[in-house]
Amino acid sequence: MTREITYVQAVAEAIDEELARDDDVILFGEDVEEFGGNFGETEGLYQKHGRDRVRNTPLSEIGIAGMALGAAVGGIRPVAELQFADFAATAGDEVFNQIPKQPYVSGGKLKAPLTIFAPSGAGIGAGAQHSQSVHSWLGNVPGWVVVTATTPYDAKGLFKSAIRDDNPVFFLPHKMLSETKGEVPEEEYTLALGEAAVEEEGDDVTVVATQLMFHRAREATADLDIDVEIINPRTFAPLDTETIAESVRKTGRLVVVDETVERYGTQGHIANEIVENDFFSLDAPPKTIGVKNVPIPLSPPLEQEVLPSADRIAAGIESLF
């Protein structure tokens, strides 16, 4: 049985169910209690699970991320929110040097089963410091499992897995998708981390896209007379390269669309994996499409200018034929 719920409801349900399932799970972050999160992602949780399990923190990402690390090592399973993904940088040392490295430098003896989640992405006019997609930053630091969500189905199933996973997981919902609706099973389910999903099958070109870009890629290909295979990587790190490579071996063409900045973005990394390992399956050079190499501006026409549009994606796909 399925029903339609919004993406943000799916996020809240994931946390709710994991709090109910496992006493070791706790949620903390700024304004996660009555306020319920900027997008409603923690609404109702504190009333249901109480203040010991759902905690407002003082305003410091360093405190939130650092405390999550210690709590995880200490034997509980923290789920910690940063209000915007950009704030991974305000907890820079915790996010880049501490969390992903402490298990490694301990020789695997220390376990940090924590999840940090943070709404990412542009499109709501939030400006240069509240709009970034940061999975390229995080993907560059081995130790993080970096997970995104494209649909309500993904959001719930992947978030639940993220919470259960024994690695540090950075889970990145997209704020533009908050109110989008989709089918989600009534019954309990999880989705595997580290595995890409072939969302649409096709023979002519492989398009890799996630989050908002997935929906734009779909829009872009609706009117094209090209048989497109769309792959949603779901987990950016470690990346399921094999599912993408298998698809390119069939289609011979690759377009990677992503909301990270084009310069040193994830697009380039994914394309490179195929160029280095499956070069001879390519019939055309891979095409990468991302945010232009500028900070994200506020004014809607400017913001839309730098984000990949459906038209830009369509043109990118067509350029390969």
Place this chain on the structure above:
Amino acid sequence: MTQNVSVDDETARQFLEGMLRIDIFEEETKERFGEGEIPGFVHLSGGHEGSHIGMGAAMGDDDWLAVGGARLIGQYIAKGVPLPDIMAELYGRVGGSNKGHGGQMHVSDIGRKLYGHAATIGSGQNPAVGLALAEEIQETDNVAVTTIGDGGTSRGSFHTALVFAAYWDLPVVFVIENNEWAISTPAESLSPDHLSDYGIPHKMATESIDGSDVEAVYHTVSEAIERARNGGGPTVIESRVARLVPHFEGDKETYRDTDEYERLKEEKDPIENYRERLLERDIVTETGIEDMIANIETEVKEAVEFARESPEPEPEAAYDHVYRTPLYGQGENQ
């Protein structure tokens, strides 16, 4: 000036022995580093031995230690990590506490509740707050002790940890080892009279003590731990010590005043002072100390032998421990 001994004779002897163990282990470390056997940096603890041993003795086996500052080896020893595990880790060998993935700055031993060290100075305190939170949620009465140097207290993350610990009144004991230097930057130039004053705005208990006196550290940290265990919340302690060694091996210390340095060596050596104190009160004898030293030298020699004989890691081991695999659900649908 003769000082009382405020602990029983057996404890007093253990304090002296503990400090000597740090000193002898580190002297050997310095030699081995000099001979090129130990890779990376080596920071020694000279002058901090009393602070380390007093703190370690005050802690229960189930209390966490999140190590900070740059005087690390003494703290690992004080938390009870076996010398061979530490030495082999300094050597980067398979038999090390962290299988060579960590090295001198990253010895951790989860079984002994040694969290490890944030080598980015001043980033270990928020994890310590998290460790205390985990203990509280698990309804134990264990506490988290975390150390930091005077230098590290200038990091915002340290102050954030005070905010967070105070916010939930968590069982955390912050020990600031003020040795007056952050490499070449003098703590004197920082504005508080005592660095423990940083706890005052958070309404925490604060103490500033002579950290070269092992007993003072033991009593003060014990009290703070007791308070934290009984729900009395966090404490900030300034343990005033002298850094009687270079910042790291190789530091020429051109920034230090020679006379002042000599004075500190005379007056603030925790081992020498304590040794005299115990001798004066007949708690130990010269031969007793010689026996102690001989035994420790044997332990240290064995630790070096263990490290030397422990294999270098296979290069492929570099890829271990990045992720715990399979990831959740991975491979289940195939």
